[in-house]
Amino acid sequence: MAAIKAHGSLISTATNRVLVTLYEKELEFEFVSVDMSTGEHKKDHFLSLNPFGQVPALEHGDLKLFESRAITKYVAYEYANKGTQLIHQDSKKMAITLVWMEVEAQQYDPVASKLTWELGLKPMLGMVTDKAIVEENEAKLAKVLDVYENRLAHSKYLGGDCFTLADLHHLPTLQYLLGTQSQKLFDSRPHVSAWVADITARPAWLKVQAMRNKH
Secondary structure, eight states: OOOEEEEEOTTOHHHHHHHHHHHHTTOOOEEEEOOGGGTGGGSHHHHTTOTTOOSOEEEETTEEEESHHHHHHHHHHHTTTSSSOOSOSSHHHHHHHHHHHHHIIIIIHHHHHHHIIIIIIHHHTTOOOOHHHHHHHHHHHHHHHHHHHHHHHHOSBTTBSSOOHHHHTTHHHHHHHHTSTTHHHHHTSHHHHHHHHHHHTOHHHHHHHHHHHHO
């Protein structure tokens, strides 16, 4: 079996999305750390893996991929019979999972990523948080989470009755926001809160956290 190499940075939410997928699938892989502080992601070697100069990138034999959600889908399909079933074989069940994967990418992530930057990453980098941006995006996130609360009142997970990529894709931004003032938005919605507690306690995610804590 060809070796899997995951290139990225452990502070990157997109990199963590790929790592947790590889752990859920119980795959052996090599993590190649990309030092973004020295601009390594903009150098020729990395640009040959991702022409946009953004982490992560994945190499699997002669296959080179970028864009974290495309990578997670590839891993889930390629190793459908290994580890956690992150996708469905049934087309109708998969269609519902795909809807919620789109919701994460189009509705949740743009807002959650702005909050992650302002509340999670800026303080880490010694920068000042913009309170107006936080306020605006917390209001937007609240509306998205109202939809989630309604969905999760009828379904244990977003994509159905089992954990799938629709849930997994949320983990990296969620983790950053749980340590910030935005945590109240998740805690104040009982079904969302139970879902957050469930998915953030998964062994595969705890392995990613352990990797981050080592660095």
